[in-house]
Structures are given as C-alpha cells and as structure tokens.
Amino acid sequence: MKHIVFAHRKLSFGGGERVLLEQVAALADLPVQVSVIFRKEPGKRDIEPELRARNPKVVEVLHLPGPLGAFRWLRRIRPDLLVLCNHKGVQRALPWLARTGLRLPTVVTLHEHYERHLRKYRGIRGFVDRWLCTYDFTAAVREHLGPAPCSIIHPLYPRAEAQPVDxxxxxxxxxxxxxxxxxxxxxxxxxxxxxxxxxxxxxxxxxxxxxxxxxxxxxxxxxxxxxxxxxxxxxxxxxxxxxxxxxxxxxxxxxxxxxxxxxxxxxxxxxxxxxxxxxxxxxxxxxxxxxxxxxxxxxxxxxxxxxxxxxxxxxxxxxxxxxxxxxxxxxxxxxxxxxxxxxxxxxxxxxxxxxxxxxxxxxxxxxxxxxx
Missing domain, CATH: 3.40.50.2000 (Glycogen Phosphorylase B;)
Structure with missing residues (x-):
C-alpha cells in the first residue's frame, strides 16, 4: 500500500488547516496510508479527530518540528509522496535527504501569491514536482520558484444547503x-x-x-x-x-x-x-x-x-x-x-x-x- 505524508505547519483551526483536512479526506477511498506531521503548537490538535474520522487510513499524526527529526523520520518511512505546506523542518531536511540519495516525490500547497510567501520555498524549488495553488498565481510561481507544473485547486468544498437569515x-x-x-x-x-x-x-x-x-x-x-x-x-x-x-x-x-x-x-x-x-x-x-x-x-x-x-x-x-x-x-x-x-x-x-x-x-x- 502506498504511503502519503502530509507535512503541515499546525493542526489548530484555520483556513490552511481546512485545506489539509480536505486533501487528506480526498484520499479516503483509495488504497493509500496517510501520515500527518506538524511543527507548531503541539498541544493544539484541533483537527486531528476530524482527520481520523474522514480518513480511517490515517496511521499517524506526529508533532515533528525540527529538521533533524524530520530527516530521520522521513528516511525511515520513505513515503511515496510528500505533500508539504509551510513545514520548515521538512523543508530543511529535503536537501539532506537528497544528499543521501533519497529523492522524495514532493508537491507543495501554496496559499498566497505574495513574494514573501513564495520565497519561503526557494531553497527547495529544485526538489518540488508540482505546486498546488489555491488560486491562479502561476505567473508569480514561475517568476519566483521556477518551471515545475502548477495545479489550480480552489479550496471550495461541498457544504450543506444554507438558508438566508430571516x-x-x-x-x-x-x-x-x-x-x-x-x-x-x-x-x-x-x-x-x-x-x-x-x-x-x-x-x-x-x-x-x-x-x-x-x-x-x-x-x-x-x-x-x-x-x-x-x-x-x-x-x-x-x-x-x-x-x-x-x-x-x-x-x-x-x-x-x-x-x-x-x-x-x-x-x-x-x-x-x-x-x-x-x-x-x-x-x-x-x-x-x-x-x-x-x-x-x-x-x-x-x-x-x-x-x-x-x-x-x-x-x-x-x-x-x-x-x-x-x-x-x-x-x-x-x-x-x-x-x-x-x-x-x-x-x-x-x-x-x-x-x-x-x-x-x-x-x-x-x-x-x-x-x-
């Protein structure tokens, strides 16, 4: 069974965390195992219950903040795909892994078109196979991060029908x-x-x-x-x-x-x-x-x-x-x-x-x- 790792900033409630939830849930019907690692606020695992409920194939949710721990864990796990969003420890670990001969297939979720947001990933742009953009800022990605393909996926998810407030x-x-x-x-x-x-x-x-x-x-x-x-x-x-x-x-x-x-x-x-x-x-x-x-x-x-x-x-x-x-x-x-x-x-x-x-x-x- 394939193993997909999501590396995220935190698991407390937020817009970026909603995207993580929906990405993990999107794999629930496929024969893949899922692990989630995060780097901030270890005591705030607000979305973990929903992560596990919406995808029973979540095998591990792990607080792993630093590059050394991320390096060792990823080298041991050797996932089939890494889905990354603002996990600085993992970003620093990727070049080390490559030097040991482990090149992980990697996609990165980008939430903003601002240069200060995109430049966070300049150090790993040579290791990224695809960028996932939440709206179409492909031109900014090309300018600051290079030619890897972009997928535009708006974070719009099915919602129960709502009635206007009378x-x-x-x-x-x-x-x-x-x-x-x-x-x-x-x-x-x-x-x-x-x-x-x-x-x-x-x-x-x-x-x-x-x-x-x-x-x-x-x-x-x-x-x-x-x-x-x-x-x-x-x-x-x-x-x-x-x-x-x-x-x-x-x-x-x-x-x-x-x-x-x-x-x-x-x-x-x-x-x-x-x-x-x-x-x-x-x-x-x-x-x-x-x-x-x-x-x-x-x-x-x-x-x-x-x-x-x-x-x-x-x-x-x-x-x-x-x-x-x-x-x-x-x-x-x-x-x-x-x-x-x-x-x-x-x-x-x-x-x-x-x-x-x-x-x-x-x-x-x-x-x-x-x-x-």
Whole structure:
C-alpha cells in the first residue's frame, strides 16, 4: 500500500488547516496510508479527530518540528509522496535527504501569491514536482520558484444547503448575543489578531456610525489573540465605541454571530484564496466588505452582495482615508432598507453558488495521481 505524508505547519483551526483536512479526506477511498506531521503548537490538535474520522487510513499524526527529526523520520518511512505546506523542518531536511540519495516525490500547497510567501520555498524549488495553488498565481510561481507544473485547486468544498437569515432569526440571534435588535449591526466573526487587523474593523465602524442616520452597533465575535486584545480595547476607546460594541470571546458556534449581522467586515492584511468566513456570511444572506488581498478580488464581485476595499499590498494596514471613503460609500446603501435587502438576496445567491458543483477533492486526486 502506498504511503502519503502530509507535512503541515499546525493542526489548530484555520483556513490552511481546512485545506489539509480536505486533501487528506480526498484520499479516503483509495488504497493509500496517510501520515500527518506538524511543527507548531503541539498541544493544539484541533483537527486531528476530524482527520481520523474522514480518513480511517490515517496511521499517524506526529508533532515533528525540527529538521533533524524530520530527516530521520522521513528516511525511515520513505513515503511515496510528500505533500508539504509551510513545514520548515521538512523543508530543511529535503536537501539532506537528497544528499543521501533519497529523492522524495514532493508537491507543495501554496496559499498566497505574495513574494514573501513564495520565497519561503526557494531553497527547495529544485526538489518540488508540482505546486498546488489555491488560486491562479502561476505567473508569480514561475517568476519566483521556477518551471515545475502548477495545479489550480480552489479550496471550495461541498457544504450543506444554507438558508438566508430571516428577520425573526436575526432578532433571535441578537437577543441571544445581547445585541440591540433595532440597530445596524456590523462586525466580524472569527479569530482576531494583528494579521486580521481587527482594529481596522473598529475604525471603519466608527466612520460608518458617523454617517448613518440611525444607531449602529459593533459585534466582534470569536477568539481574541492574547497579545492583541489590548489593541482592540484601545481602538474601541479611541473611537468612542466601547458602549456600542459586543465582544463575545470564544464561541463554540459562530452561527448566531453571522446571523446577527447586517454587514460582515474583514480588514485582513493578507489572506489566501477566499476565507471560509466570507462564505459563511454570504450564504446566510449577509453582505460582506473585504479587501482585495489573496484571491478575494478574483472572486467577489463588487456590489453583488459584497463590497471590495482596493488594498494594494499585504503588509501595511488599510489606509485611514480609504476606510473613510469606503464608509461613505456603504452608509447610504445600508441606510436604505430596500437596497440592503436586495444586497442580502445577492449575497445568499452568490455564497451558495460559489461552492456548488466544484469538486476540489477530485482535482487534488488528479494532481497527485502519478504517485498514488
């Protein structure tokens, strides 16, 4: 039986980890054994139960952070294929293995087109047989990493059919979260940290509040990174939004938070293809506002249930003047109930269509078929 090894950064919840899950699950019906090794956060194995449940042929899930341990383990296992994503220990081990005569068939999953992301793999580009890109940035791969073939596999996976949130469900969600029922509710649901730049959500909400003709409430739902929580608090105080904001902290289920929103706001400094949170908002009929980072601008159509912030880079926060202009654009639309209801309808239609009939699992199997 063939043995496939997935080498990943971590196993806590995240967009990249969702891709890992679906790649492993895509092999469940094939006669291959699977091992998963990871390098960070050994105490956080959030997705391990689902990995094992969705592919019973997972034989090992191992925390293996360093290059020496990875070298010894891979030399002993000698897998038929290595599927790599940001495991620095394995990346450093590959040239050592080659010097001993062991050349492992290797494919690498790439989530972002930014040069700083791609250059992580320059040291191993001569050992990579195929690049798996989550959206089409083939030209950037060619420029920075060389001529190995690319497969474009969007991380869009089948989802249960979602119904748009009706007014009563919206009010019920707001009551459950202790959010004002009659205010315009904007905000964010998910992990909050410096990369997600949640303080920019707060600044946008402040600009929007000054332009609307009726009350606005900010909802921030989810886990706040410990080193970032004070920045969130400082921004709320600076913008005089402390009394107009609900911070839920970690939630076992973010569905009520999405249901409570009139507008989902994402201000990330960088992203991969298309964050799952955007899909979760859209399919519930919640319009989204997001920057043109990663693959978002290649998919989201401005004014069709979603709105784009033209962010030109992946390192700096969104410019304050751009946040103000965006708020000025959104305010009259949000204030008009008929216009916003039409945006809700478009958001639901787009969100549910996006994942329909896209078979990412089949595309992954095709990309690695030569080694199965």
């Amino acid at each position: 007014p009563e469900a919206r009010r019920a969600a707001r009551r459950a979260l202790r959010v004002p029922e009659n205010a315009a509710v904007v905000g964010y649901a998910g992990q909050m940290d410096a990369r997600k730049a949640t303080t920019d959500v707060i600044r946008f909400a402040s600009h929007l509040r000054g332009l609307l003709g009726h009350p606005l409430h900010l909802l921030l739902a989810g886990r706040e990174d410990g080193s970032y929580a004070q920045e969130i608090q400082d921004a709320l105080e600076d913008e005089n939004l402390t009394g107009h904001c609900t911070r839920t902290g970690p939630l076992g289920d973010l569905s009520p938070a999405f249901a409570a929103l009139d507008l989902y706001v994402m201000t990330s400094r960088n992203e991969g293809f298309f964050p799952l949170a955007l899909i979760e908002a859209l399919e519930r009929g919640v319009p989204v506002l997001a920057p043109t980072v990663g693959g978002i601008g290649t998919v989201l159509k401005d004014g069709e249930g979603g709105f784009l912030i033209p962010k030109p880079d992946d390192r700096k926060p969104i410019d304050g003047a751009l946040l103000r202009r965006t708020a000025a654009r959104i305010a009259p639309l949000l204030a008009d109930s008929a216009i916003w209801e039409a945006q809700r309808t478009r958001a639901h239609a787009f969100g549910t269509t996006l994942t329909r009939d896209y078979d990412a699992a089949s595309r992954f199997r095709e990309a690695v078929a030569a080694w199965l």
